[in-house]
Amino acid sequence: MSNNILNLLNQHRSIRQFTDQPLTDEEVTTLVTAAQHAATSTFAQQYSIISITDPAIKQELGDITGHHWLEKSGHYFMLVADQHRNLKIAEATHADTTILRSFDKFLASTFDVAIAAEAIVTAGESMGLGSTIMGSILNHSQRVITLLNLPELTFPLLGIAIGHPAEQPGLKPRLPQPLMHFSNQYALPDDFDSQLASYDTTTADYYAHRNSHLKNTTFSQHIVQELQRDPKLRAELLQVIKQQGFNIDL
Amino acid sequence: MSNNILNLLNQHRSIRQFTDQPLTDEEVTTLVTAAQHAATSTFAQQYSIISITDPAIKQELGDITGHHWLEKSGHYFMLVADQHRNLKIAEATHADTTILRSFDKFLASTFDVAIAAEAIVTAGESMGLGSTIMGSILNHSQRVITLLNLPELTFPLLGIAIGHPAEQPGLKPRLPQPLMHFSNQYALPDDFDSQLASYDTTTADYYAHRNSHLKNTTFSQHIVQELQRDPKLRAELLQVIKQQGFNIDL
Incomplete structure (x- = not known):
């Protein structure tokens, strides 16, 4: 289509x-x-x-x-x-x-x-x-x-x-649909690990060969790296939303 | 364009x-x-x-x-x-x-x-x-x-x-851009009231003549009507987000 x-x-x-x-x-x-x-x-x-x-x-x-x-x-x-x-x-x-x-x-x-x-x-x-x-x-x-x-x-x-x-x-490859599109219930597929491994190979290839900012990483590694950012970054977020008048505790 | x-x-x-x-x-x-x-x-x-x-x-x-x-x-x-x-x-x-x-x-x-x-x-x-x-x-x-x-x-x-x-x-008329698009600072225009009144006339005309669900209302009245909904509706929202594991108090 x-x-x-x-x-x-x-x-x-x-x-x-x-x-x-x-x-x-x-x-x-x-x-x-x-x-x-x-x-x-x-x-x-x-x-x-x-x-x-x-x-x-x-x-x-x-x-x-x-x-x-x-x-x-x-x-x-x-x-x-x-x-x-x-x-x-x-x-x-x-x-x-x-x-x-x-x-x-x-x-x-x-x-x-x-x-x-x-x-x-x-x-x-x-x-x-x-x-x-x-x-x-x-x-x-x-x-x-x-x-x-x-x-x-x-x-x-x-x-x-x-x-x-x-x-x-280049066009960044997206998750295989079976890992993010489900039918009537939330259900990761039984072969989650192997589908993810395959996607990690695809993303590693993309990151290693794209036009610029080449890096040696996979989607899984990218997700884990993200978690290592300073937890103090954006720590004020909820407080500032409240200061703007939103009753976020309601 | x-x-x-x-x-x-x-x-x-x-x-x-x-x-x-x-x-x-x-x-x-x-x-x-x-x-x-x-x-x-x-x-x-x-x-x-x-x-x-x-x-x-x-x-x-x-x-x-x-x-x-x-x-x-x-x-x-x-x-x-x-x-x-x-x-x-x-x-x-x-x-x-x-x-x-x-x-x-x-x-x-x-x-x-x-x-x-x-x-x-x-x-x-x-x-x-x-x-x-x-x-x-x-x-x-x-x-x-x-x-x-x-x-x-x-x-x-x-x-x-x-x-x-x-x-x-029909196509619902949107807010005049000067009421929602600003330059470098948040600033509602000095003629906010008259621009809003004009938009209220436009939306009243739309609601009174559209294909179905005709009603007698303006944009301003629509906004006020919305506020009259039962405040208990969605009162559990934040609690349920927390129950799903999000640390919304962080």
Whole structure:
């Protein structure tokens, strides 16, 4: 089964090197429009997008994420969980706004943000742009909040570096479907170990031969390496979410 | 700016009425493949997909969500936050798995799930299918967990009802961009009230004239109505996430 949209989706790569060409205002508006037309939980449109074009802010985001390459992107989007706008709407009617502060609503905003991010990535790729969705802005959430002047009931969840690609990375092989797609029940297959071993061989081959950043690793080793990061990184995450007004203990 | 992928994204509607035609196995595999090729946080592939075809399970999901129309969909996907598979991989090496239980990793799984959901919706629409992403499976998380036999470090986040459309709803108007897209700082515009009033008029017109489910409401009224739902609904959400092994207090 094939069409040009499936082909585009199945050729997705994250792009981290960009030409100097910035996005035009029309391109930026087109991407935001595509994001807006994606699904949003209970049609509450509970996220906002901040376009970061100020080089000083981009530099600080480079520091926060540890990924200074983002500063060379053609455009940077910050996607923000946003119950603040709906709070303003509800307060005008003196409604009880307890639910806007709930973990459930934080989660709904998280869905909205990630769905919008994927729409931006797909729309961008259809326009010849490449991008990387960046969760690393969570490394120091409070710094991002201060930097972008984020009010009560907002929270920065994902960044997107986007621009004209200056690299063409290989396609990273994905897990065999029997390891992640089940029928009616959660059930890893009986031959999990051998299917994983086979996938580890495939990923080792990919990492050893790709265009750049060659390394000697497998998917399993990659997962284990991830666990060795400093546990203090993002230790403030829940505290900062609470400080923004979400009742995460409810 | 226009191409057939942007056109598809900008024409998105949620579809809740389906013909009797089930999806073929090939269509299901194609959709899962598109989901897999979307971005995943730190390439940890920390989600799983469960295809629900058992009518008894579909019926219980109809009860849980209150949306019995899902039982008539051509296929139903349950998207599950999944650190369980990576736990199994890490435990084989006796690695410290603390980070897999962190809120940060729960959030990463949430991103993975929502991004995959949007990829499935877009891929499906390119194949002539319609769908609705359903957060209403969160109404009774523990029942979903029991129903699908979900192990430690998994959590059901989003359902997707998908099939051949038997309705053609109108395109719901989105917020004016100045109310949700800002430059370098979070800043609602000075004319927020008048822009919102104008959007309320637009949405009132949409709700009063759309193909079905006509109602007399505005976006602002819709937001306020949402807040009146029973606060006990989903009150168990955080507790169930903890019971699944996530250290949400960390």
